[in-house]
Structures are given as C-alpha cells and as structure tokens.
C-alpha cells in the first residue's frame with residue numbers, strides 16, 4: 193500500500209465511522225469496515241510515523257452530536273480488541289500470559305448496541321453519558337432516566353461508574369421501523385443503530401417510547417474490593433441491574449471455544465442482537481498489571497461472530513405468485529456466503545418496499561440472514577451507484593397466467609382463481625407437513641401433476657387413480673401406492689387441520705382450531721358477525737374467512753364430504769393454574785414433551801415454542817438451554833416438572 197492509498201483508505205474509514213457513530217446510519221457493513229480498518233492497521237504498524245493522526249485504529253470511535261451537552265467520564269471508556277478466529281484468540285492469550293500463566297477467562301455474550309456510562313453518587317443516578325471518544329461523551333441523563341432497567345437509586349453509596357450496553361429487542365426494532373415507515377422517516381438499518389439513535393434523542397419522550405434495555409457488563413471508577421471480575425459483577429447485579437444470560441468462566445482455549453459455539457448456537461433465540469463474545473481476564477489484579485493500549489484493555493477482547501450482514505448486488509427481480517394470488521417480488525443477488533450457506537435470493541415483502549428503499553437493479557445493498565430468518569435486504573448504498581442502475585417497475589400482469597393484476601398499493605394480486613401458480617401453491621400448502629401432511633406430495637410432484645393437467649385443485653387429489661400416475665416418468669409401483677395411501681390416510685383428519693390446510697389468508701393454525709372448536713361443521717356457513725365476536729379474531733381475519741367460504745363453498749362441502757373430518761367438541765375446562773396460560777417446555781423431562789404438551793392443552797393452556805414476555809410459565813427439565821436463560825432474563829416464572837405437576 194502506498195502512502196496515498198493509505199490516506200485515501202483512512203479518509204473512507206473516517207467517513208464510515210462518522211456515519212456509524214454520529215448519525216447512526218452506516219454506509220458500510222461492519223465486515224467491510226473491519227476489513228478496511230485492518231488493512232490500515234497493518235500499514236500503520238509497518239510505518240508508525242506515517243500514520244494518520246485521526247486514524248480510527250488509534251481512538252475509541254465516537255464523536256459527539258451537536259445539540260447535546262458534553263460530559264466527562266470519571267475514568268476512560270474503552271473499545272475492544274477484535275479477534276476473529278482461534279489463531280488470533282491464541283495470540284491474544286499468549287500476550288496476556290506473559291504477565292501470568294494461570295489465567296481464568298470470564299466469557300459472556302457481546303450485545304450489539306450503544307455503550308453507556310452511568311455515574312452514581314451517594315446511591316443516586318447522577319449522570320448518564322454515551323461513550324463518545326472515550327473521555328468525553330454526550331450527556332443523555334434525561335433520556336437514561338426513562339429506561340426501566342436502569343435503577344435511579346442503588347444501595348452502593350460510594351461514587352461508582354456502572355457500564356453497559358443500551359440495546360433494543362429485535363421485535364421492538366421491527367416495530368420502530370414500521371412506525372417510521374408510516375411516517376415516511378428514514379429506517380434504521382439494524383437494532384444497534386436503532387438503539388443508539390433512540391438513546392441519543394434530544395427529546396426524552398421519544399427515548400421513553402423506544403423500550404430500550406440496559407445490559408450491564410462492567411464498572412469504571414469504583415472502590416469495590418472484590419478480587420475477581422465475576423464476583424464484582426455478581427455484586428453489581430445485586431444492586432438492581434438485570435443479569436444478562438450466559439456468563440461462564442473458562443480456563444483454556446478449548447473451553448473458550450466451546451462457550452463461543454454454544455452462544456453462537458443460541459444466538460437467534462436471544463431477543464437482542466449479539467455480535468460476538470467478550471472474553472475478560474477474571475482476576476482484577478492481573479487486569480491492572482496488563483493495562484491498556486490507546487484504544488482497549490489488554491485484559492479483554494471481543495471474539496466476533498460470523499457476520500450476518502453482507503454487501504451484495506441486486507441482479508434481477510423475479511415475481512412469485514402465492515396461493516392467495518399475492519405477487520411477491522424476490523431479489524436475485526450475487527451469490528453471497530452468510531454463516532456457511534450461499535444466499536442467492538432475498539425477499540422484498542412487496543413493491544412498496546422496493547419504492548421505499550428506492551431499490552434499483554445493480555444496486556449494492558446490505559443483505560441480512562440469520563438462523564431461520566429468510567434473507568432480507570435492509571439497506572441500499574445510494575452513494576455507490578454508477579451508471580448501471582435500472583428502475584424496477586410494478587407489474588401490470590401476472591407473470592404466470594398473464595391476466596391483469598389488481599394493484600392495491602401495498603399488495604399486487606393475480607385475481608385469476610385458475611392461475612396455475614395459485615393452484616400449485618395452494619396444493620403444496622394443503623399437502624405440507626403442518627397441514628394435511630401428505631408424504632410424497634412435494635413441490636416438484638405437484639407442479640408436474642398440475643402441468644400435466646392430472647389435477648386442477650385439491651379436490652382432484654382424492655380422485656387420483658393408479659392409472660393417472662403410472663405413465664409419469666419416475667413413478668414406480670411403490671411410489672404410486674405410497675402417495676395414494678398417504679392421500680387416503682388424510683380421511684378422518686381433524687376438522688381444524690382441514691380448514692387450516694385450505695390456506696385462507698390471515699387464518700393460521702391457532703385461528704382454525706379456535707373457529708372449528710366453536711362452530712364445528714357450521715364453519716362453512718358461518719357469518720361475519722359470529723366470527724368477529726370470537727376472542728382473537730379480528731375484522732381482517734373474519735372478512736377473509738367469510739369471503740373464502742363464499743367463493744369456495746362448493747369445493748369445501750365436497751372436500752368435507754370426502755374427508756369426513758373428525759369434529760372436536762368444546763369441553764369446558766375446569767379452573768386450574770394453567771387455564772388460558774401460555775407455557776413453554778424445555779429440556780429433558782421424565783416423559784415425552786409431546787405427552788406433557790397434550791396434558792397441558794387439556795387443561796386449557798397454550799403451549800408455545802418460544803419464550804417471550806407473554807409467556808406465563810417455562811417448564812424446564814434437565815439440560816434446559818437458552819429458553820430457560822431467556823425466561824430468567826425476562827422474569828418469566830420457571831417451574832420444574834414436579835412443580836408443574838404439583839399445580840395440576
């Protein structure tokens with residue numbers, strides 16, 4: 193790298209850092225930023241006297257925003273040294289071992305948010321200050337006072353700085369962006385930017401609405417005398433700060449890696465975004481001995497997780513017609529590796545989203561994929577446009593049947609009930625595991641059967657004969673019989689499963705169950721008023737249900753005649769501790785979880801698979817994992833199997 197190249201790179205880095213830290217509106221992904229920062233760092237290490245005075249590698253990243261009072265931290269705030277792999281982790285440990293070879297490492301999740309320093313004096317919250325440049329930050333005391341997880345008063349009377357991360361839950365982040373969308377405001381690219389942007393509001397009333405959460409991770413100036421960081425943190429939690437989940441002490445690289453992968457595995461179950469694991473040397477005396485660089489403590493590092501956000505380019509938009517006729521645009525992107533799998537497509541809920549993002553073909557974008565989440569485009573880099581971008585037009589005809597579409601603004605729909613895409617997708621849905629569970633009737637086969645005009649709707653499945661299938665390529669005797677048997681076996685299925693399998697827009701499994709339990713076979717003739725009077729059935733759902741039955745009544749009647757579904761009767765459940773409660777099961781119990789689920793449902797409980805604030809009980813068995821941690825984090829009541837049975 194030449195000096196000129198270095199200078200250019202540093203200018204870019206400073207520009208990126210400013211967009212990120214000051215305006216909470218990044219113009220690069222973290223991965224791009226980290227890569228560029230490392231390139232510059234390598235040059236700076238080789239040419240120490242030629243390095244840029246404002247290189248982000250030499251300072252804690254923040255600048256203060258106009259409009260806020262500035263405030264001094266009592267002791268400096270730091271950044272973290274990044275490590276990205278085992279080798280770098282080993283190097284870091286090697287350096288620390290020069291001071292002491294008998295090290296214990298305190299490991300915990302690194303929450304991706306905004307750094308905050310709280311000063312308590314005489315047990316009262318005196319000041320809340322953002323990290324800023326590490327010495328001076330923004331005084332956000334009035335905003336901080338609106339955050340519930342920050343106590344205004346603590347038992348510790350000596351002057352103390354409590355430090356942690358301001359974060360926002362993923363679902364609250366989605367909500368904020370929805371609201372901003374409606375108001376026509378710029379969206380936050382990710383929860384970190386939303387948390388930071390919400391903390392740094394000139395009007396505390398706005399901060400109060402954002403449901404921020406404080407995750408404590410350390411102290412600054414203090415007169416605490418615990419020898420271990422872990423013991424000191426236990427004391428801090430006891431002062432009224434919520435203990436974040438998953439702190440573990442490790443003694444070796446192997447143990448650190450084990451915890452690292454455990455947290456990565458649990459990553460998606462956390463309500464907040466994690467971007468790594470922080471490793472700290474537990475012994476405070478050794479910490480002091482190791483000391484600090486200009487930017488970070490030498491006794492601590494951040495073992496970063498694989499990036500879930502990547503930069504890619506939009507090459508094409510393809511249109512998918514769903515079973516309800518809704519046409520969804522899907523972005524085809526340059527193949528990008530995220531968390532071990534290659535992403536080639538990203539959903540773009542609807543055409544309004546394309547307009548809101550002002551997305552064009554050949555745009556560079558940020559794409560995010562994490563766990564089960566379908567890849568999504570979160571940001572367009574407008575400043576990276578060249579001459580090659582092309583506007584994306586709203587379709588006026590269906591890509592499959594070419595009939596004219598209905599453009600309702602947010603949604604564009606193919607109105608043609610016989611549209612092959614609609615037919616294929618509704619049959620695929622009908623046959624899917626959570627609906628009628630017809631083994632052997634996957635996407636490819638449904639497409640083939642519809643294309644060959646062997647079936648035209650779900651009803652036709654029930655008149656399929658051996659002779660219809662035998663001429664098809666790849667259909668041997670066994671395969672045909674298995675398929676016909678699987679279809680035959682759906683006879684007698686519970687009514688609510690059949691209703692759910694119809695794929696009525698806005699009507700899912702829970703609503704189907706509820707409606708069928710209430711009305712039995714009368715569901716086919718149900719009127720809007722009776723439906724909407726049910727708890728949990730809104731106007732949109734009732735409308736959609738009645739409209740579907742009006743249009744498809746004949747088909748449903750025939751289907752019911754063939755399947756002869758089992759109709760469950762509504763039993764009044766006697767009062768008990770679980771009636772109407774939402775329960776989550778986790779860990780190994782003395783009998784199968786399915787059995788326990790059934791018992792609880794008979795008592796009127798709703799058994800859900802994920803823990804949220806709305807969960808009433810988490811029942812845990814042996815080796816309970818992240819769901820248990822989450823319950824503790826959210827303050828949800830936890831019960832052992834015995835305790836649960838005691839309440840039966």
Ligand SMILES: NC(=O)c1ccc[n+]([C@@H]2O[C@H](COP(=O)([O-])OP(=O)(O)OC[C@H]3O[C@@H](n4cnc5c(N)ncnc54)[C@H](O)[C@@H]3O)[C@@H](O)[C@H]2O)c1
Nearest residue numbers: 208209212218220221222225270271272302303307409470
């Ligand atoms: N996308 C961009 O354009 C852009 C620009 C600038 C910086 N960045 C990102 O920010 C990173 C650098 O930012 P940084 O210097 O603020 O460092 P950082 O955010 O990677 O790590 C340091 C911070 O981690 C936080 N933290 C969270 N959990 C913690 C825990 N358990 N213990 C201790 N600290 C914890 C603290 O607030 C601390 O200040 C870069 O690596 C890059 O990924 C991105």
Ligand SMILES: [Zn+2]
Nearest residue numbers: 590593606611
């Ligand atoms: Zn169509």
